[in-house]
Amino acid sequence: MASQESLFKSQFDDDAGVKSGSRSDEPDRIQIKPVNDEDDTSVMITFNQKVSPFIIVLTFVASISGFMFGYDTGYISSALVSIGTDLDGKVLTYGEKEIITAATSLGALITSIVAGTAADLWGRKPCLMFSNLLFVVGAVLQISAHRFWQMAAGRLIMGFGVGIGSLISPLFISEIAPKNIRGRLTxxxxxxxxxxxxIAYGCGAGLDKVHNGWRILVGLSLIPTVIQFTCFCFLPDTPRYYVMKGELQKASNVLSKSYVDAPEDLIEQKIKELNALNRAIPGDTVWERIWNTIKEIHTVPSNFRALIIGCALQGIQQFCGWNSLMYFSGTIFQTVGFSNSTAVSIIVAGTNFIFTLVAFFAIDRIGRRVILLIGLPGMCGALIVCAIAFHFMDIQFKGTEAVVANGGFSAWGIVVIVSIIVYAAFxxxxIGTVxxxxxxxxxxxxxxxxxxxxxxxxxxxxLVIASTFLTMLQNITPTGTFAFFAALSFISFLFCYFCYPELSGLELEEVQMILADGFNIKASKTLAKKRKQQLAAQKAAAKHGGLEEFHKSKPSDELMEC
Ligand SMILES: O[C@H]1[C@H](O)[C@@H](O)[C@H](O)[C@@H](O)[C@H]1O
Known part of the structure; x- marks a missing residue:
């Protein structure tokens, strides 16, 4: 460990000198190699350029997938309440509600397994456009559904689209974003x-009393889908994908449009780097390469640790129970006695949105690890309070009906709602964002x-949460269910404390170094702190020399040295 830290130290010192533009010719200085992947483009932009409108447009269009992910998973909470007897002429059972909800997660699970590979084979843009078609088919099936199974099938197909979008949209953004704002753009x-x-909750509340309002709610999801599809007809794929396909001219065109002030030779150099990197993936055929990447992710220790962290964080995000509220908050609030339960759900979704905005500002400044370590205990505390409040409400389940012993809306009902809001904030x-x-x-x-x-x-x-939550409420009571989520939040906190290094501001190469022989929390914190100080020093220097200078200065020495 000590040796790794001293290695970092010598690199920091050198790096600080190079990045601030103070090129040194002293022979004893260790030269840090620029990160050897697409990040190099970002390095070039970090020091020399503004974010171009082209990048903003691409980010905006790609993240419509994020919107559809949110809208399509969000409207189901109010739709389940307002569907009434519209399907098969009878009220939906808890089991049917779970199937309709879980169908989207199942669809998303299936496509997310193959979406990464599909994006490498056919491109990010075509995959996103294909997801648009799935959204349309899924929505049309739902809008016209009079039977439970047609509704479930529509949700499943929509889920196929959600799975593709949820993976490719952040990937697309990370491939086009300048490094200095990549965290934020994600x-x-x-x-x-x-x-x-x-918005789904808002529309759900507005259409609550409208006849067939839930069909309109589903229909509205067609608007962003059509917008994204149309925009992508006129926009390119990412430069990295074009390089993978050997379409270097196209890659170069996209880079030039993205980094308008970058000189041609710099763009060319970048293309060469990406191309060399592309060939570096072993294998003669596409399938061989795919197989090799599968082997590599399991056998290279740093990759495997990255995989543990990536999967664990995503698992924690779901198993701490948030989506049970997202999907069923309408049903829960109805149970605790709120007549306009959909409107109450808006407050929960609004809190989620506002605190994602807080995360937007905090993620690079305070760091990913710190916000995780604040968020998880906060969630745990709020869930414990919620579990206690449910205990005093004494809810019993008779068949599919929830009966509140203390008679509908009460002070404990308010405690439930407040604790759910606090939970949403943390x-x-x-964990909702990182x-x-x-x-x-x-x-x-x-x-x-x-x-x-x-x-x-x-x-x-x-999928597991969506398909078991209502059953859990019935079988282990709401108190048991929320106490279970509280316990999982606490265990998750321990995992993050011991295994999640601070990655804010680190180069990707450094992330691999950190994970090479352990989770190296201490070294990661030291490195992240150092990077932050360097950035502050650069900004101060830029201010000193005038912002214009900062943006328009010549290509950085750092890039030209490689
Ligand atoms: O990051 C998102 C977000 O937190 C959503 O509110 C949630 O429904 C998703 O499952 C999650 O992936």
Missing amino acids: VINSLWLTGGQL YALG PWQQSELFPQAVRGIGTSYSTATNWSGS
């Missing part, structure tokens, strides 16, 4: 996601497969 996807859930601040930064854990060669595994873990968790 959180933008989460903002769209939680915003989509909020959730969104940390796992979607998953692509930074993996080096380029195994990023597709690594993010596929992690995303599939997310959807497996979502």
Whole structure:
């Protein structure tokens, strides 16, 4: 450990000198190699350029998938309440509600397993456009459903689209984003996601009393899908994908549009690097390469540790129970005595959105690890209070009906709602947002497969929770259910404390170094702190020389040296 820290130290010192532009010719200085993957593009932009409108447009269009993820998983809470007897002429049982809800998670799970590989084979953009078609088919089936099974089939097909979008949208963004704002741009996807859930709840409340309102609610999901599909007809794929396909000219065109002030030779150099990296993935055929990446992710220790962290965080995100509230909050609030339960759900979804915004500002400044370590104990505390409140409400289940012994709306009902809101805030601040930064854990060669595994873990968790939550309420009581989630939050806290290093501001190469022989929490914190100080020093220097200078300065020495 000590030797690793001293290795870091010599690199920091050198790095600080190089990055601040103070190029040194002293022979004894160790030269830090720029990160040898697509990050190099970002390095170049970090020091020389503004974010171009082209990148903003691409991010905006790609993150519509995040919106659809949120909207499609969000509307079901109110739809389940307002469907009434519209399917098969009878009220849905808890089991049927679970199937309708879980069908989307199941669909998403299936496609997320293959989406990473599909994106490498056919491209990110075509996969996202294909997901648009699935959204349309799924929505049309639901809108026209009069039978339970047609509704469930529509939800499943919609889930296929959600699974593809949930993986590829953050991947797409991370491949086009300049490094200095990549963390934040990825959180933008989460903002769209939680915003989509909020809007779904809002529309659900507005359409609550409208005849067939839930059909309109589903129909509205067609709007963003059509917008994304249309926009993508005119937009390119990511440069990295084009390089993988050997379409270097296209890659170069996208880079030039993305980094408008970058000189041609720099773009060319970047293309060469990406191309060399592409060939570095072993295997003569596509299938051989895929097989090799599967082997590599399990056998290279740093990759395997990254995989453990990626999958664990996504699993924790789901098994701490948040989506049971997302999917069933309407049903829960109805049970504790609120007549306009959908409107109450909006407050919960709104809290999720607002605190994702807080995470947006905190994730790079305070760090991923810190917000996780604040969020998880907060969730645990709120869940314990919630479990206690449910105990005093004394809810019994008779068949599929919940009967509250203390008679509907009460002070304990308010405690339940307040604790759920507090829980939502802590959730969104940390574990709701951080796992979607998953692509930074993996080096380029195994990023597709690594993010596929992690995303599939997310959807497996979502599936288990969606299909068992109401049954859990019935069998182990609401108190038991929320106490169970509280215990899982506590165990998750211990996992993050011991196994999740601080990755804010680190180069991807450094992430691999950190994970090479352990989880190296201490070294990661030292390194992240150092990076933060360097950034602050750069900003101060830039201010000193004028912002214009900062943005328009010549290509960085760092990049030209490689
Ligand atoms: O990050 C998101 C977000 O927290 C959503 O609110 C939740 O429903 C999703 O499952 C999760 O992946």
